[in-house]
Amino acid sequence: MLAYIVRRLGGAIVVLIGISMVTFLITFAVPGDPARMIVGPHASMQVVEQVRHNLGLDKPLYIQYLNYMGRLLHGNLGYSYNDNLPVWTLIRQRMGNTAQLAFGGWIVELAIGIPFGLISALRHQKLSDYVVSFLATFGFSLPAFWLGMELIYNVAYKLHWFPIGGTGGIRHLVLPAVTLGIVGAAFYQRLIKASMLEVFDQDYIRTARANGVPPFRVTFHHAFRNGIIPAVTYAGMDISLLLGGVVLIEQVFNYPGVGELAYMSINNLDVPVIMATVLLAAVFVVVANFVVDILYAFIDPRITLS
Amino acid sequence: MTLQATDTLLNISNLSISFKSDDGWIRAVQDVNLQMAPGETVGLVGESGCGKSVTSLAIMGLLPRTARVEGEISLQGRNLTTLTDKELRRVRGNDVSMIFQEPMTSLNPILRIGDQIAEPLRMHAHLTSRQMSERVKELLAQVGIPNPARVMQEYPHQLSGGMRQRVMIAMAMACKPKLLIADEPTTALDVTVQAQILDLLRKLQEESGMSLLLITHDLGVVAEMCSRVTVMYAGKVVEECPVDDLYYEPEHPYTQGLLGSLPDLDKRERLRPIPGQVPPLWAMPPGCRFAPRCSRAMDICHSTEPQLLDVEPNHRVSCWLHQKGGTVS
Ligand SMILES: Nc1ncnc2c1ncn2[C@@H]1O[C@H](COP(=O)(O)OP(=O)(O)OP(=O)(O)O)[C@@H](O)[C@H]1O
Numbered sequence A: 001m002l003a004y005i006v007r008r009l010g011g012a013i014v015v016l017i018g019i020s021m022v023t024f025l026i027t028f029a030v031p032g033d034p035a036r037m038i039v040g041p042h043a044s045m046q047v048v049e050q051v052r053h054n055l056g057l058d059k060p061l062y063i064q065y066l067n068y069m070g071r072l073l074h075g076n077l078g079y080s081y082n083d084n085l086p087v088w089t090l091i092r093q094r095m096g097n098t099a100q101l102a103f104g105g106w107i108v109e110l111a112i113g114i115p116f117g118l119i120s121a122l123r124h125q126k127l128s129d130y131v132v133s134f135l136a137t138f139g140f141s142l143p144a145f146w147l148g149m150e151l152i153y154n155v156a157y158k159l160h161w162f163p164i165g166g167t168g169g170i171r172h173l174v175l176p177a178v179t180l181g182i183v184g185a186a187f188y189q190r191l192i193k194a195s196m197l198e199v200f201d202q203d204y205i206r207t208a209r210a211n212g213v214p215p216f217r218v219t220f221h222h223a224f225r226n227g228i229i230p231a232v233t234y235a236g237m238d239i240s241l242l243l244g245g246v247v248l249i250e251q252v253f254n255y256p257g258v259g260e261l262a263y264m265s266i267n268n269l270d271v272p273v274i275m276a277t278v279l280l281a282a283v284f285v286v287v288a289n290f291v292v293d294i295l296y297a298f299i300d301p302r303i304t305l306s
Numbered sequence B: 001m002t003l004q005a006t007d008t009l010l011n012i013s014n015l016s017i018s019f020k021s022d023d024g025w026i027r028a029v030q031d032v033n034l035q036m037a038p039g040e041t042v043g044l045v046g047e048s049g050c051g052k053s054v055t056s057l058a059i060m061g062l063l064p065r066t067a068r069v070e071g072e073i074s075l076q077g078r079n080l081t082t083l084t085d086k087e088l089r090r091v092r093g094n095d096v097s098m099i100f101q102e103p104m105t106s107l108n109p110i111l112r113i114g115d116q117i118a119e120p121l122r123m124h125a126h127l128t129s130r131q132m133s134e135r136v137k138e139l140l141a142q143v144g145i146p147n148p149a150r151v152m153q154e155y156p157h158q159l160s161g162g163m164r165q166r167v168m169i170a171m172a173m174a175c176k177p178k179l180l181i182a183d184e185p186t187t188a189l190d191v192t193v194q195a196q197i198l199d200l201l202r203k204l205q206e207e208s209g210m211s212l213l214l215i216t217h218d219l220g221v222v223a224e225m226c227s228r229v230t231v232m233y234a235g236k237v238v239e240e241c242p243v244d245d246l247y248y249e250p251e252h253p254y255t256q257g258l259l260g261s262l263p264d265l266d267k268r269e270r271l272r273p274i275p276g277q278v279p280p281l282w283a284m285p286p287g288c289r290f291a292p293r294c295s296r297a298m299d300i301c302h303s304t305e306p307q308l309l310d311v312e313p314n315h316r317v318s319c320w321l322h323q324k325g326g327t328v329s
């Protein structure tokens, strides 16, 4: 177990270094001059050069990268070019919000996807299967942006059921999480349907029925945990999709999260913030996948963590 | 000596089973009759695809919904084919249980052995959880599993094929069934393990007095275990007799072929195929289904089906060689 954790940690570090390099390269490959962005279009060339020098942006790229990583190792994420606040302060305020939103979206995905998938499998090729499959696919094909706007207009603005945007508690979370979840639920619906259909065909299900077990118990005690295994695996990948969705949803709902911060930092070429948000997302994905693997071993006794 | 109705545990009469296909109903089993007395071991033999498993699944009510069952299957005078799902569930795993050919896949990979063996008890017996776990331990010991307390906590992948089949047997015995159906219980196992499992089945049967319907390819197993045997070919019964008759006076050319292809009964070899192939379900010959492969086929064999008739008390054969209309050559 310890060896397993050490190996996973090693892998995670390699992944994070790789991601940091690629992100660093990309921020410099895009057209635009961070120094010029900081001082504004009317500052003189001299001022721009001064800022460039102060920030170390005149050094070769690999030196800049090594400097950045050196500071990172000391827990220093640097200062935002944009508002001169420590990056960590910016992120810390928003991290919890985003984690809540991503988690909420995931819960909604499961809350729709799992029952829908079960219905589809249990009523395979019957009307309810077609209805539920259609709904899931329909939800998937809605643009998240548009769906979010619709919900804001109808449910928040007109009906006043939920706040229009911002944060402040579970009520603020509902609409953005539902938007995220509706769009992602179709994957789980299909996955659960396919895997449950496969499980229902297995010999051990026939054994359960041969023991006189009624259908409800066959489905939930004997089949469900086997059928859910692929969904757990998928959840690991889904985290990154969710984070992608979060960037957009936070814009739509004016939700102060890391996604919104990332979006603004890209617009402003605020390199330290870009780096920090991307690395944070990567850490999140790595940790989530680790949790998923542990969960996987927990559900399936054939899997051992080694 | 024919079986009296009161002596009959299981009475299958005129059982036909069809499956729905794109071209309509395809009949896999036709007019099968089979009786079993309490405590009796009956063998059901025949080549692959002749309908042995389908027949046993029909007894359990476990055929897929695409199957149609006609005829009657009664257990102690109660017709199982007309029971509701709920009534049938009370029979399964309780009065009748079944073990399958594939011990590797017949157990649930994510449930503990003890939990799985307890399942029929949970369904049919009213026990406290302490009593249940005692009973599970007892069952595991009864089927010869060393260290039951530990094995209860294990998962199927931690056990060998032979051990898993023992677990399946323990599960099937949990509610002391009146009838155990064993569908090729040893086919997937090593030869030495096969013998152990058969010994175990025989021991359990003697102890409990249950009836055993043993489905097998293996005539050596039949000789050792069974008192009577039913031979099926292409979905129909072709011969039915006491096991001694089968070896000393087989009457049906198919049965003779099966035996002829078995060099030494004690060596327990698998059936070596008779030349030719079983006709597919959708293209059954109009006469005797064995006619295309039968070296003794006559004209009438190709046009008219023979009936299953007594040639001696307790010995029935379906062959024109043994009934009026055929000419014995
Ligand atoms: N669900 C099903 N749908 C359609 N046809 C089926 C189905 N199950 C079985 N059959 C057909 O019924 C026939 C009898 O099959 P069965 O499994 O009873 O054979 P068997 O005698 O047990 O053979 P084996 O020795 O290989 O186990 C076969 O032709 C098979 O293809």
Ligand code: SF4
Pocket: B252, B253, B254, B288, B289, B290, B291, B292, B294, B295, B296, B297, B298, B301, B306, B318, B319, B320, B321
């Ligand atoms: S009825 Fe005819 S074809 Fe069929 S087994 Fe008898 S002799 Fe052969």
Ligand SMILES: [Mg+2]
Pocket: B052, B053, B054, B183
């Ligand atoms: Mg079979």
